[in-house]
Amino acid sequence: MAFQPSRLGTKEHWDKVYEEELANFREIGDEGEIWFGEESVDKMVEWTEENTPPSDELSVLEIGSGNGTLLFALVEAGYSRKCLSGIDYSPDAVSLSRAIASSREMQDIQFNVCDFLTEEPPVLPKMTGDTSNNWDLLLDKGTYDAIALGEKDDGGNTPVSRYPTRAARLIKPGGYFLITSCNFTEDELKEVFDTSETGLRYHSRIQHPTFSFGGKSGSIVSSVAFRKL
C-alpha cells in the first residue's frame, strides 16, 4: 500500500519530537512516548526470548530506536547490554536514549546517530573484525511505518523501497528480523520482506488483540518475524 507523504516521514518532525522529549526528560525525568504501548514491547521481548535467548554471542540492532524503550526492556529480560545497539537519525533521540541509559546504569548499550537508509550502522565493540552484515536480530517498532511516509525522490522512488534489502543485508544467515507496524498488515509486510531479493522468509507472527470493524476483524498493530536463509 502506498501512503500520502506526511510530516511523520520527515527528519524535521522527529528532531522536534525528540528535542521536546529530551527537554522533558531533563526537566521532569519523563522518558517519553512508548510507541504502540507497553504490551507491544512485552510481546516483542517475549518473541525475542523464545527465538534468540540471551547469550553473550548475540548481536541485536534496533532500527530507529527512539527513546530506547525496547532495548531497555531486553536488558530487564536478561539480555547483556553489550549485545544491544540502537540507531536513530535524530541526534536528540540518541541523546535521550543515552541519558535514560545512564540513569538506569545501562550505558553499555550502544546508541548511535545513523540514517538507516544511507549509512552503515556501527558494529558493537565485541563485533571487532566482523563486517556490519552480521547481526543475529534486527528489530523495528514503528520505524518502517515512519519511513513509509517519506516523500519520493526526484527519480520517483520512495525512500521506503530501499528498506527491505538494506535490512536483509545486515542479518547473518539464520538471523531474524522482527517488525511491528501499525500501517501495514501482516500480508503486506510478507509481500515486501519475504522475497528472493531479500533472502528473508516468513518465520512467525505475534498475536495482538484484535478488533472488529464493519464485519472485518484485524489487529491495530502487526508484528511479523522473518528469517534469513
Ligand SMILES: C[S@@+](CC[C@H](N)C(=O)[O-])C[C@H]1O[C@@H](n2cnc3c(N)ncnc32)[C@H](O)[C@@H]1O
Ligand atoms: C515511530 S518512532 C519509533 C521509535 C522507537 N522504535 C520506539 O518504538 O519507541 C520512529 C523512529 O524512527 C526514526 N527514524 C525514521 N527514519 C529513520 C532513518 N532513516 N534512519 C534512522 N532512524 C529513523 C525516528 O527518528 C523515530 O525515532
